[in-house]
Amino acid sequence: MGNKVLMKGNEAIAEAAIRAGCRHYFGYPITPQTEVAAYMAKRMPKIGGVFLQAESEIAAINMVYGVAGTGRRVMTSSSSPGVSLKQEGISYIAGSDLPCLIVDVQRGGPGLGGIQPSQSDYFQATKGGGHGDYHLIVLAPSSVQEMADLTALAFELAEKYRMPAMLLADGTIGQMMEPVELAEPQEPKFEEKPWAVTGTKCKREHHIVNSLYLAPDELEKKNFERYERYHTIEQTEARYESFMMDDAEYCVVAFGIAARVSKNAVVAARKKGIKVGLIRPITLWPFPKAALEKAAAQVKGFLSVELSMGQMIEDVRLATHDARKVELCCRTGGMIMSPDEVLAAIEKLTGGEK
Amino acid sequence: MTTQILIAGFGGQGILFAGKFLANKGLMEGRQLSWLPSYGPEMRGGTANCSVVLSDEPVGSPIVNNPDVLIAMNLPSLDKYEDAVVPGGTIFVDSTLIERKVGRTDVKVFYVPATKLAQQNELGNLANMVMVGKVIRECAPVAQEGLEDAVRSVVSAKHANMFDINLKAIQIGLELN
Numbered sequence: 001m002g003n004k005v006l007m008k009g010n011e012a013i014a015e016a017a018i019r020a021g022c023r024h025y026f027g028y029p030i031t032p033q034t035e036v037a038a039y040m041a042k043r044m045p046k047i048g049g050v051f052l053q054a055e056s057e058i059a060a061i062n063m064v065y066g067v068a069g070t071g072r073r074v075m076t077s078s079s080s081p082g083v084s085l086k087q088e089g090i091s092y093i094a095g096s097d098l099p100c101l102i103v104d105v106q107r108g109g110p111g112l113g114g115i116q117p118s119q120s121d122y123f124q125a126t127k128g129g130g131h132g133d134y135h136l137i138v139l140a141p142s143s144v145q146e147m148a149d150l151t152a153l154a155f156e157l158a159e160k161y162r163m164p165a166m167l168l169a170d171g172t173i174g175q176m177m178e179p180v181e182l183a184e185p186q187e188p189k190f191e192e193k194p195w196a197v198t199g200t201k202c203k204r205e206h207h208i209v210n211s212l213y214l215a216p217d218e219l220e221k222k223n224f225e226r227y228e229r230y231h232t233i234e235q236t237e238a239r240y241e242s243f244m245m246d247d248a249e250y251c252v253v254a255f256g257i258a259a260r261v262s263k264n265a266v267v268a269a270r271k272k273g274i275k276v277g278l279i280r281p282i283t284l285w286p287f288p289k290a291a292l293e294k295a296a297a298q299v300k301g302f303l304s305v306e307l308s309m310g311q312m313i314e315d316v317r318l319a320t321h322d323a324r325k326v327e328l329c330c331r332t333g334g335m336i337m338s339p340d341e342v343l344a345a346i347e348k349l350t351g352g353e354k
Numbered sequence: 355m356t357t358q359i360l361i362a363g364f365g366g367q368g369i370l371f372a373g374k375f376l377a378n379k380g381l382m383e384g385r386q387l388s389w390l391p392s393y394g395p396e397m398r399g400g401t402a403n404c405s406v407v408l409s410d411e412p413v414g415s416p417i418v419n420n421p422d423v424l425i426a427m428n429l430p431s432l433d434k435y436e437d438a439v440v441p442g443g444t445i446f447v448d449s450t451l452i453e454r455k456v457g458r459t460d461v462k463v464f465y466v467p468a469t470k471l472a473q474q475n476e477l478g479n480l481a482n483m484v485m486v487g488k489v490i491r492e493c494a495p496v497a498q499e500g501l502e503d504a505v506r507s508v509v510s511a512k513h514a515n516m517f518d519i520n521l522k523a524i525q526i527g528l529e530l531n
Binding site for chain 1: 374377378381386387388389390391393413414415416417419
């Protein structure tokens with residue numbers, strides 16, 4: 001591991017992807033993630049990689065689909081409206097059981113929305129987004145270090161389970177600079193995958209990349225198989241950070257930038273004698289259900305802190321079986337709550353109870 | 355110790371650069387830190403601001419809502435952020451560009467004619483770095499040792515000629531009573 005360098009979150013994604021052996025990037029510019037594309041445009045030609053600014057987001061995701069079929073590490077990045085455009089391609093990639101990385105540096109929505117930070121693509125990222133029965137692995141960085149680390153992890157998990165992974169960041173984490181320690185560069189691996197379409201050289205059977213199954217029994221079987229894999233992922237890959245939870249009587253749940261703001265509020269509440277902790281989901285799908293279920297046995301109530309009108313809160317309620325009250329502290333449209341706002345919501349939840 | 359710094363002014367005044375310098379200096383000192391720019395359709399003449407948090411502990415929120423140190427490089431910035439400064443905090447005012455005085459009595463205030471000093475010393479628009487020097491002198495969010503290396507780390511090789519004047523601007527601020 002090298003020394004710490006100061007980087008923007010968006011740049012850390014790009015550098016970490018290159019170091020993880022990604023040599024194919026397809027994208028289309030959109031604030032607040034354009035630095036990812038700009039970094040790739042500068043670096044890829046120097047290391048024998050491919051940077052291509054496509055004519056649209058739809059074209060870019062289909063280029064990703066193409067490279068993913070060959071088994072090489074490939075990615076695209078965009079922000080909310082652009083990721084909506086990609087949904088058809090994402091569904092096809094999921095339906096073809098191919099690995100790739102899609103980065104969404106979220107901005108306010110719906111529609112063209114605004115350009116300030118948001119977390120309102122939570123439903124789209126974790127519940128499907130495109131059509132059909134499928135999931136993405138969804139990772140939610142809350143620091144520049146995690147922008148780098150989770151990019152590498154996303155590639156690994158995508159390959160391990162043959163499915164697309166999404167890095168669900170937001171404009172703040174994308175634009176901010178923090179010290180980051182980058183992993184040692186890894187050369188791209190060219191080993192033959194048992195499913196990749198790389199040319200048979202007349203020496204083996206064809207591999208077929210496809211998401212069209214006209215026989216319903218065959219399609220059902222495919223979906224059943226995929227959901228068996230999803231089940232394994234839910235059992236083994238859920239990740240979260242637990243902060244001041246040991247003796248907590250109340251629990252804040254937040255990810256990404258909202259978790260950073262919430263941490264300040266939790267520290268401030270502790271100074272006032274309120275026994276509150278924080279669970280920060282790092283994987284949004286799979287959602288860390290077991291951790292929340294366990295917390296529900298310990299605490300009297302939950303506070304979901306989100307930059308949306310309340311999307312993750314549904315998963316908090318499901319995971320805790322509505323056994324405890326779950327309240328919402330939210331801002332939307334590009335606004336971010338202050339630690340004082342979260343603290344006030346904690347005090348309301350606890351009813352002044354110490 | 356944690357210092358939350360908010361630098362605000364017009365686009366083109368080097369607001370983000372001043373923050374970047376402090377962040378790099380913090381990195382060299384092995385501090386924990388974050389740097390967050392306002393981003394969007396800002397351009398020269400529009401408003402720009404930048405949050406810098408320097409700490410000995412992991413940084414929580416990178417968004418500075420209530421600064422310990424406010425550097426106001428134009429009047430709209432002072433109007434907008436004066437009330438947000440924590441009691442006992444410090445406000446640095448570019449008195450060349452801001453004629454009014456700070457109304458609050460529970461903060462320390464330094465009126466620095468930074469833009470005028472930069473012009474008099476033929477430092478172009480480096481009022482930002484004069485201000486940074488004064489902030490280091492009065493609040494010491496970063497150490498005075500090793501400033502040269504920190505300047506080198508933010509001035510790209512392409513603009514090597516900017517090294518001397520950036521350092522000089524900081525020194526003018528450092529020596530300002």
